[in-house]
Amino acid sequence: xxxxxxxxxxxxxxxxxxxxxxxxxxxxxxxxxxxxxxxxxxxxxxxxxxxxxxxxxxxxxxxxxxxxxxxxxxxxxxxxxxxxxxxxxxxxxxxxxxxxxxxxxxxxxxxxxxxxxxxxxxxxxxxxxxxxxxxxxxxxxxxxxxxxxxxxxxxxxxxxxxxxxxxxxxxxxxxxxxxxxxxxxxxxxxxxxxxxxxxxxxxxxxxxxxxxxxxxxxxxxxxxxxxxxxxxxxxxxxxxxxxxxxxxxxxxxxxxxxxxxxxxxxxxxxxxxxxxxxxxxxxxxxxxxxxxxxxxxxxxxxxxxxxxxxxxxxxxxxxxxxxxxxxxxxxxxxxxxxxxxxxxxxxxxxxxxxxxxxxxxxxxxxxxxxxxxxxxxxxxxxxxxxxxxxxxxxxxxxxxxxxxxxxxxxxxxxxxxxxxxxxxxxxxxxxxxxxxxxxxxxxxxxxxxxxxxxxxxxxxxxxxxxxxxxxxxxxxxxxxxxxxxxxxxxxxxxxxxxxxxxxxxxxxxxxxxxxxxxxxxxxxxxxxxxxxxxxxxxxxxxxxxxxxxxxxxxxxxxxxxxxxxxxxxxxxxxxxxxxxxxxxxxxxxxxxxxxxxxxxxxxxxxxxxxxxxxxxxxxxxxxxxxxxxxxxxxxxxxxxxxxxxxxxxxxxxxxxxxxxxxxxxxxxxxxxxxxxxxxxxxxxxxxxxxxxxxxxxxxxxxxxxxxxxxxxxxxxxxxxxxxxxx
Numbered sequence: 183x184x185x186x187x188x189x190x191x192x193x194x195x196x197x198x199x200x201x202x203x204x205x206x207x208x209x210x211x212x213x214x215x216x217x218x219x220x221x222x223x224x225x226x227x228x229x230x231x232x233x234x235x236x237x238x239x240x241x242x243x244x245x246x247x248x249x250x251x252x253x254x255x256x257x258x259x260x261x262x263x264x265x266x267x268x269x270x271x272x273x274x275x276x277x278x279x280x281x282x283x284x285x286x287x288x289x290x291x292x293x294x295x296x297x298x299x300x301x302x303x304x305x306x307x308x309x310x311x312x313x314x315x316x317x318x319x320x321x322x323x324x325x326x327x328x329x330x331x332x333x334x335x336x337x338x339x340x341x342x343x344x345x346x347x348x349x350x351x352x353x354x355x356x357x358x359x360x361x362x363x364x365x366x367x368x369x370x371x372x373x374x375x376x377x378x379x380x381x382x383x384x385x386x387x388x389x390x391x392x393x394x395x396x397x398x399x400x401x402x403x404x405x406x407x408x409x410x411x412x413x414x415x416x417x418x419x420x421x422x423x424x425x426x427x428x429x430x431x432x433x434x435x436x437x438x439x440x441x442x443x444x445x446x447x448x449x450x451x452x453x454x455x456x457x458x459x460x461x462x463x464x465x466x467x468x469x470x471x472x473x474x475x476x477x478x479x480x481x482x483x484x485x486x487x488x489x490x491x492x493x494x495x496x497x498x499x500x501x502x503x504x505x506x507x508x509x510x511x512x513x514x515x516x517x518x519x520x521x522x523x524x525x526x527x528x529x530x531x532x533x534x535x536x537x538x539x540x541x542x543x544x545x546x547x548x549x550x551x552x553x554x555x556x557x558x559x560x561x562x563x564x565x566x567x568x569x570x571x572x573x574x575x576x577x578x579x580x581x582x583x584x585x586x587x588x589x590x591x592x593x594x595x596x597x598x599x600x601x602x603x604x605x606x607x608x609x610x611x612x613x614x615x616x617x618x619x620x621x622x623x624x625x626x627x628x629x630x631x632x633x634x635x636x637x638x639x640x641x642x643x644x645x646x647x648x649x650x651x652x653x654x655x656x657x658x659x660x661x662x663x664x665x666x667x668x669x670x671x672x673x674x675x676x677x678x679x680x681x682x683x684x685x686x687x688x689x690x691x692x693x694x695x696x697x698x699x700x701x702x703x704x705x706x707x708x709x710x711x712x713x714x715x716x717x718x719x720x721x722x723x724x725x726x727x728x729x730x731x732x733x734x735x736x737x738x739x740x741x742x743x744x745x746x747x748x749x750x751x752x753x754x755x756x757x758x759x760x761x762x763x764x765x766x767x768x769x770x771x772x773x774x775x776x777x778x779x780x781x782x783x784x785x786x787x788x789x790x791x792x793x794x795x796x797x798x799x800x801x802x803x804x805x806x807x808x809x810x811x812x813x814x815x816x817x818x819x820x821x822x823x824x825x826x827x828x829x830x831x832x833x834x835x836x837x838x839x840x841x842x843x844x845x846x847x848x849x850x851x852x853x854x855x856x857x858x859x860x861x862x863x864x865x866x867x868x869x870x871x872x873x874x875x876x877x878x879x880x881x882x883x884x885x886x887x888x889x890x891x892x893x894x895x896x897x898x899x900x901x902x903x904x905x906x907x908x
Contacts, residue, residue: 194220194305195656198327200315200583202227203235205625205641206343207295208256210308212649214298216870218782218827219658219834220305221229221296224335226327228314231288233295235345236369242408245284248400249638250431252278254287256294258643259871264290276473276526279433279641281513305768311335316582317591318621325620339652342610342623346572346636347579352396353541354548355566364546368401368569374408378857387449387565389417394548394561397569398422398531403512403520405567406529410519419530420569421550426507429472430517437464437473437744443484448487448498475508479623479639486633487609490516494598510637532559539566540872574600574629592621596630604628607651608644619655624648650870654832659837660779661794674776678842678851680698681705684735684887685845688712689801692721693774700725700773701748702793702801703844703872704738705897713745723748727765729803729844731756733817733892734885737899750797753782755789760898781831785824786812792832794839802854803844806832808853812844814877816884817892821877825870833859 191374192689197213199206202225210225225232231239247254255263266291268276276282299308317328318340321430325340348367350356358365366373374387387393393409395402398420416827436563440460443695447453457478461471478485497505512520523529533553540547545564552559576584577595587593591613594603603611608628610621624644628635635644660806677690690712692699699721704712716723726739730753739750740760749762751771756764767782781792793801802810806828814821837856860866864873885891894901 183409194222194337195337195658196208196222196224196699196879197652197656198224198315198325198335198337198340199343199833200226200327200340201235201343201345202229202232202310203343203345204233204238204291205235205639205645207233207291207643208645209341209343209624209649211256211294211298212303212646213303213652214295214306214308216649216822216826217306217830218303218654218823219653219656219830220307220660221653221656221658222307222309224309224311224337226311226313226315226329228312228330231292231311232310233291234288238291240284240404242404243283243285244407244411244516244519245404246281246516247284247287247414248281248431248510250510251276251277251282254638255582256291256638256642257604258639258646267293281431281515282503285821304836314583317586318583318592319586320592321776323620337619340621340654341625341648341652342621343625344623344627344892346626347581348573349397349401350570350573350575350578352536354536355396355568355692358539358541358546362540362541364564365566365567368395368405374405374412374568387414387416389413389415391564392562393418394546394563395420395569396422396536396566397571398426398428399506399569399571400428400510400512401569401571403428403516403567405898406523407516407519412415415528416564416787418523418613419532419563420512420529421532421534423535423553424503425479425531425553426503427522427531428517429508429511430514431511432470432472432514434470434473434476437469437477439477439480440474440904441478442481444489445899446481446488448484448488448493450493450501453485453489453497453500461523467690471508472511476481478690479634482634483640484630487631491597498598498600502650509634520792534559572626574626576602576627592618598630601627604631608648615627622648623653646871647869650829653826654833656830658830658834661779661797661831675699675719675721676795676799678790679708679711679715681708681735683707685847686732686735687842687844687846688722688758690715690717691773691778691795693776696720696774698724698773700727700771700778700786701738701742702727702775703729703732703803704739704742706736709738709741709745712742716746722746725771726750727778727793728752728756728895729770729792729801729805731758731817731895733888734845735887736891736894740897740899740901743898752898753780753789753791755784757789758896758898760900767791783824783827783831785814785820785822785827786817788818788820794835797839799834799840799842800835801833801844805840806858806862808841808846808848808858809862809864812881813860813880815880815882816888821874824871824877825865825873828865833865 199210210223213223255261257263271563276782313329313331316330317329319326326338327335348369393406402420406482461474462663524819534550537549537551548561550559593610594613596603605617605906608624610618623639626636675692675694679688686705688704689702704726726742726748743750751763752758752761754764765780771778779794783790783792786804792803793806814824835855841853
């Protein structure tokens with residue numbers, strides 16, 4: 183039976199993911215979870231740990247998530263996934279409203295990747311590479327990735343999961359020089375981790391020193407909390423252009439949607455005033471402003487994209503600071519730490535611009551011009567920590583990988599100087615406006631196109647969509663590798679037979695020279711018909727081949743085996759007793775000039791096989807119908823898995839491949855892969871989540887013969903054995 187396993191001769195196509203933080207790890211996990219074709223995933227990360235990145239790799243235990251646990255699932259279609267993981271891993275007291283430590287969330291992402299790797303299907307490989315990608319070039323079909331350790335990878339697709347780059351220093355601070363010991367970046371390990379109880383030495387901090395934090399957003403919050411945990415007692419100054427203070431989270435009642443793309447103003451000023459007006463209405467009703475801001479979340483990206491370029495610039499200049507402080511809030515426990523520091527006088531906020539920085543023996547004198555008064559304030563500080571957030575201006579970023587991409591015109595910086603231009607599927611757009619078929623990204627690099635794209639709720643959706651896009655675009659066609667033109671003519675005898683009661687198609691395939699035949703999905707009530715056709719055509723039946731364990735009819739395999747001496751063949755994972763042989767994914771059965779290749783297509787059931795005959799005729803069973811597909815609500819069906827195998831395997835076949843389904847209820851007999859990709863309403867234009875939702879809401883009655891058919895078919899149609907077992 184297993185004369186050849188075609189998959190073993192096909193090298194898996196490779197996807198490189200550059201960056202092993204949250205976004206890169208989620209893309210890798212979704213690829214591992216959903217891949218049904220042989221692929222190799224290379225996750226490249228320069229740090230020792232993957233899955234954490236800067237945000238979740240913090241060593242400060244009191245750094246909490248800025249979103250409660252109930253909203254932090256890594257998977258958009260499994261809202262309680264993180265909460266279940268927490269409870270299963272010893273965090274039993276956590277509720278949906280708890281703000282858990284970021285270090286815990288980093289461990290969660292790591293466990294997701296480990297679990298996905300352990301459960302990946304055969305042929306799906308994963309390699310974690312410690313190193314830094316420093317150069318990329320492309321050919322027509324491949325990407326070459328060069329690492330700082332001298333290794334070179336040749337891959338079919340590459341994902342730039344670059345995350346956030348350190349902020350650039352304001353000019354007066356940059357003038358002090360890059361090596362100035364008193365200036366640190368907030369993301370550097372030694373920025374605030376050297377508080378010493380002894381007197382200052384080598385520019386380390388003493389407990390009573392004075393610190394200037396440049397920026398008053400979430401990065402500043404992290405710095406204050408870390409200093410608090412270390413027992414720092416000195417003065418903390420926080421300066422930003424607007425002097426805005428972080429806002430705390432508060433439990434609210436969900437607020438109804440109050441605008442959409444059609445009704446929304448098309449100017450930044452109009453949007454600003456409308457939101458302020460809605461907040462006033464909400465507060466007059468006793469509701470909280472936070473609920474109004476949260477109600478904008480589902481449409482934020484659409485609203486941003488609907489704004490003209492000049493209006494986006496106005497938003498960034500006049501509204502951005504106010505939006506971010508109200509949109510990106512902090513846990514109440516963290517807010518209490520900041521409030522206590524303010525009340526004690528330890529923490530002071532300033533609104534204004536830094537004018538000059540002058541170094542003295544033990545620190546720096548910083549002159550700030552206050553917003554609104556134009557009064558100059560001079561602060562004497564022992565350390566300056568840059569907390570201005572990430573740098574999104576890809577034109578100015580100094581990184582060898584980005585420089586190589588820019589030199590080759592492989593990306594185009596967004597005109598707003600935030601991020602790079604991408605297509606809707608995350609593909610890079612090059613300097614000439616061409617959408618790449620090789621390079622993709624997600625998260626922060628898409629900020630100019632999407633605006634809200636840096637938080638977990640946005641990144642997890644992008645990771646799922648990008649993984650699906652990559653799997654569907656790999657052009658994986660090992661099942662179409664048979665060169666039919668080299669086979670002797672005539673190639674085969676092919677007949678489509680029909681059982682009216684169950685609307686089942688049975689397929690008779692034979693070699694016209696040897697007269698050897700095979701029947702696919704025979705029906706017990708049609709055995710006499712099948713025998714008659716075999717006799718009339720002078721054929722010898724060698725095999726009865728099943729696509730799966732049927733629930734709508736009893737197979738004729740056992741009866742035909744009894745009458746003709748043929749062998750019964752079923753998929754390898756089918757829960758059957760008494761089969762003569764089992765077929766596996768990629769196996770080829772040969773009958774003279776006829777070659778039938780098995781394609782594992784689980785989803786309708788957990789052991790479904792489709793069969794590709796001579797590379798031209800696809801017997802799709804219940805995985806793919808003409809303008810439909812089989813149901814997924816019993817026999818361990820899985821709608822997501824069915825979507826994956828159809829889109830990744832069957833739709834990767836040549837479009838002229840003929841599709842012969844296991845059933846049809848409208849009198850249709852044959853289709854093509856090209857037709858089904860374009861016109862099948864179950865798949866065409868539907869995302870994986872949309873397909874799952876559709877399949878989960880079909881509400882079909884169970885097949886009439888299910889209670890009899892399934893047990894009988896578990897014995898290859900041996901009805902007497904089934905009766906005896908009962």
